[in-house]
Amino acid sequence: MIKKVFQLLVVCLLGACTEKDEVFEASFYECTSGITSNNLQHPLANRIDSLAETFINKGIPGIMISVRNKAGQYTASRGKSDLASNVDLQACNITRAGSTVKTFTAVTLLMLQEDGLLDLDDPISEYLSKKVFHGIENAENSTIRQLLNHSSGIHNYIQDTKFQTASLNDLIKEWQPEELLEYSRGRNAYFAIGTDVRYSNTNYILLGLIIEEVTGLPFYEVFEEMLFRPMHLNFTSFAATDPVPNGIIRGYVDLYSNLNLINATYYSGWDYFSADGGLISNTSDLSLFMAKLFQGELLSTESLSEMKSWIAPNEPNKDGFETFYGLGIFQIMTDYGPAYLHSGDAIGYFASMVYFPKQDIAISWASNGNYGKLDAIIQSKETMERIFEAILKTKSGYKEQ
Amino acid sequence: MWTLKFTALCCILVLTHNISGQQPVTISVFNESTALPFDRLINTPMHPGVQVGTEFNWKESKHFRLYPSISVGYMFHRKLFQGLYANLELGFDYKASFGLNLKSKIGLGYLHTFSTQQEFQFDNGEYRSSGDTGNSRIMPSFTTGLGYRLNPTKNNASEIFVLYQSWLEYPYSPGFIPLMAHTNLHLGLKFYPFEKNEQ
Numbered sequence: 019m020i021k022k023v024f025q026l027l028v029v030c031l032l033g034a035c036t037e038k039d040e041v042f043e044a045s046f047y048e049c050t051s052g053i054t055s056n057n058l059q060h061p062l063a064n065r066i067d068s069l070a071e072t073f074i075n076k077g078i079p080g081i082m083i084s085v086r087n088k089a090g091q092y093t094a095s096r097g098k099s100d101l102a103s104n105v106d107l108q109a110c111n112i113t114r115a116g117s118t119v120k121t122f123t124a125v126t127l128l129m130l131q132e133d134g135l136l137d138l139d140d141p142i143s144e145y146l147s148k149k150v151f152h153g154i155e156n157a158e159n160s161t162i163r164q165l166l167n168h169s170s171g172i173h174n175y176i177q178d179t180k181f182q183t184a185s186l187n188d189l190i191k192e193w194q195p196e197e198l199l200e201y202s203r204g205r206n207a208y209f210a211i212g213t214d215v216r217y218s219n220t221n222y223i224l225l226g227l228i229i230e231e232v233t234g235l236p237f238y239e240v241f242e243e244m245l246f247r248p249m250h251l252n253f254t255s256f257a258a259t260d261p262v263p264n265g266i267i268r269g270y271v272d273l274y275s276n277l278n279l280i281n282a283t284y285y286s287g288w289d290y291f292s293a294d295g296g297l298i299s300n301t302s303d304l305s306l307f308m309a310k311l312f313q314g315e316l317l318s319t320e321s322l323s324e325m326k327s328w329i330a331p332n333e334p335n336k337d338g339f340e341t342f343y344g345l346g347i348f349q350i351m352t353d354y355g356p357a358y359l360h361s362g363d364a365i366g367y368f369a370s371m372v373y374f375p376k377q378d379i380a381i382s383w384a385s386n387g388n389y390g391k392l393d394a395i396i397q398s399k400e401t402m403e404r405i406f407e408a409i410l411k412t413k414s415g416y417k418e419q
Numbered sequence: 420m421w422t423l424k425f426t427a428l429c430c431i432l433v434l435t436h437n438i439s440g441q442q443p444v445t446i447s448v449f450n451e452s453t454a455l456p457f458d459r460l461i462n463t464p465m466h467p468g469v470q471v472g473t474e475f476n477w478k479e480s481k482h483f484r485l486y487p488s489i490s491v492g493y494m495f496h497r498k499l500f501q502g503l504y505a506n507l508e509l510g511f512d513y514k515a516s517f518g519l520n521l522k523s524k525i526g527l528g529y530l531h532t533f534s535t536q537q538e539f540q541f542d543n544g545e546y547r548s549s550g551d552t553g554n555s556r557i558m559p560s561f562t563t564g565l566g567y568r569l570n571p572t573k574n575n576a577s578e579i580f581v582l583y584q585s586w587l588e589y590p591y592s593p594g595f596i597p598l599m600a601h602t603n604l605h606l607g608l609k610f611y612p613f614e615k616n617e618q
Contacts, residue, residue: 186453277541
């Protein structure tokens with residue numbers, strides 16, 4: 019009797035407290051305008067299609083991969099935009115691109131410098147009130163440039179275990195920049211300013227606030243005015259204006275590393291209102307952005323050169339590519355030569371964008387799943403090498419496509 | 420799942436057996452949170468839980484009491500997990516003469532967590548909505564708190580208590596996040612519902 023009552027209680031309790039995913043019609047994910055530039059006859063189309071398929075076979079719920087070179091732009095998409103609704107992912111769908119926004123932040127600041135509104139070598143204390151950065155070691159004396167290339171040594175709030183547990187405790191909280199900065203206050207800097215480089219999201223929160231200070235506008239409106247609209251990045255926006263826009267593909271997390279996914283689309287982020295993440299885009303737009311940027315269409319030669327002033331970390335990355343830090347961009351050394359890269363995670367999403375200067379080709383890929391086992395499938399060094407090989411390797415060796 | 424059922428049934432059997440003696444019943448409601456120990460007392464939003472258990476007498480003097488305790492409980496953490504657990508603890512109380520108890524416990528429990536959302540399992544090259552068999556965890560814990568005996572002169576007096584329990588969830592996400600820290604803030608009551616019958 020006790021056993022039956024117990025079983026009934028457990029089943030009722032657990033069943034009643036489990037949310038089912040909302041089911042949408044396929045039309046919910048239809049793109050209002052397709053990618054008009056998608057060249058289905060692109061010479062790399064078959065390779066990219068096959069490559070995308072391999073990710074799905076390994077457990078990525080949905081993926082899009084874009085290339086852009088002299089043969090034009092091609093995007094492949096495979097898998098599902100929504101597992102509960104069983105809707106196929108389309109090349110023109112929008113997804114979260116997380117920290118790739120840091121490159122947009124850096125380009126915006128370089129443009130503002132070109133406009134005479136700031137100087138990258140000014141200390142940030144010339145633009146931000148002490149109230150903003152008090153208690154954040156190294157902040158007062160760091161320059162904008164040192165924040166951009168992560169040589170400030172400022173503690174990274176996202177690696178703070180108090181922040182990590184707090185964000186799990188309230189997965190739908192929308193964090194404001196000042197709340198995030200609190201997790202870096204009173205924390206030791208990683209090193210003295212300018213003596214090393216180490217990635218820190220806190221740097222880019224402060225940079226977003228500087229953009230707002232010198233323009234008088236929310237930084238994401240500045241992105242819109244200076245980058246998204248002029249570059250015709252029609253699928254790109256920032257989360258603050260609409261955190262979960264209609265048609266955004268569902269994002270999934272493998273929280274327990276067993277390829278058992280749950281929907282994280284409405285998990286908020288800590289990056290909806292800060293310039294260290296929060297980008298919504300797709301691989302077509304990201305590859306367009308990278309191509310235009312490094313082909314010199316966005317910045318002056320001097321600014322682009324500043325962006326590509328590389329700094330090596332004191333301790334090389336043992337597990338990944340040899341990596342150098344620029345302004346909002348990294349240079350990695352691959353079998354196909356140097357490549358400029360930035361990647362980004364959001365909860366349930368991953369995106370990466372790369373430009374190979376020798377081959378003049380931009381590559382971007384994005385998935386609607388991350389964490390746990392998915393991370394190794396979508397963003398490991400081996401994965402990147404496989405992507406680069408599939409797209410860049412030629413019969414004659416490593417020549418330009 | 421059978422492990423949870425077995426453990427929980429054992430707890431219930433021990434509980435019902437001992438209620439017929441002079442063991443107390445403890446019942447508490449609590450707020451669970453993923454948090455580092457002693458970071459904050461109260462975390463928001465509230466993630467509710469309920470726990471029921473009993474305590475056994477082991478060693479007791481005028482001011483000290485050492486006792487094992489056993490409990491079962493349920494917690495619901497919105498958007499993350501819900502869990503059923505059985506917990507065995509060793510408690511140590513310092514009893515002040517005016518009724519205040521300073522309480523501490525160390526414990527080890529079994530926790531079975533379930534998702535609070537629909538799950539999709541990768542199987543044969545595609546994802547399918549799956550039934551949730553849950554995840555097995557152990558939950559070592561350390562608890563401190565205060566109690567107040569409603570009748571300070573009586574050994575078997577009812578007690579109201581507030582407990583701050585720090586516990587770890589292990590394993591959490593192998594190869595990704597090895598363990599997760601939680602805290603539970605309990606508000607509860609210990610009472611002796613069957614004492615008169617025995618006397």
